[in-house]
Amino acid sequence: GAGVSQSPSNKVTEKGKDVELRCDPISGHTALYWYRQSLGQGLEFLIYFQGNSAPDKSGLPSDRFSAERTGGSVSTLTIQRTQQEDSAVYLCASSQTGLPLYGYTFGSGTRLTVV
């Protein structure tokens, strides 16, 4: 596609429920990143996928968070047993290579609200 697509754009869930957030990167981009932006804060790195290499999961805040990338394209970020502190905008980005000289292209994000 022309840009990075994320769905849903908004998600309200009850505390304790599981949620799945989806990211469709730009076609042909081998690298995919997830970031989280809490209200009034900067972006926090969560996870990085590059081709067939093992993902860098060093930013995942707890074992309730997991992500996968199927077929080198679409990625899903899963949050189990959601907590109120998980409320944030979850941003996905992609780039042509793992060390993009000109930066990433971000999607518009999924706004997650845990009530």
Next chain:
Amino acid sequence: DAKTTQPNSMESNEEEPVHLPCNHSTISGTDYIHWYRQLPSQGPEYVIHGLTSNVNNRMASLAIAEDRKSSTLILHRATLRDAAVYYCILRPSGTYKYIFGTGTRLKVLA
């Protein structure tokens, strides 16, 4: 990781130049200086980056101090559509992560 310091907010009049400062006194020789901006309800958007020399592109110019301890993003003629949060980020060569701060919120007055 080296940190950057930016003013929390700035204002500019429409059609005037805007100079957005960034201090990065602990920058290392292999750190690239990247700028992104985030419009309301959107993800960040790449603006420009540089290492040592000043850079120009269709969106903006980047002026880098000779000692590289500071840089300035220059919007030559601000428009209302330039109202956004501007992030100055250091990214070491060979790494893929950005460490975002809280940026500068630019308000453009009509």
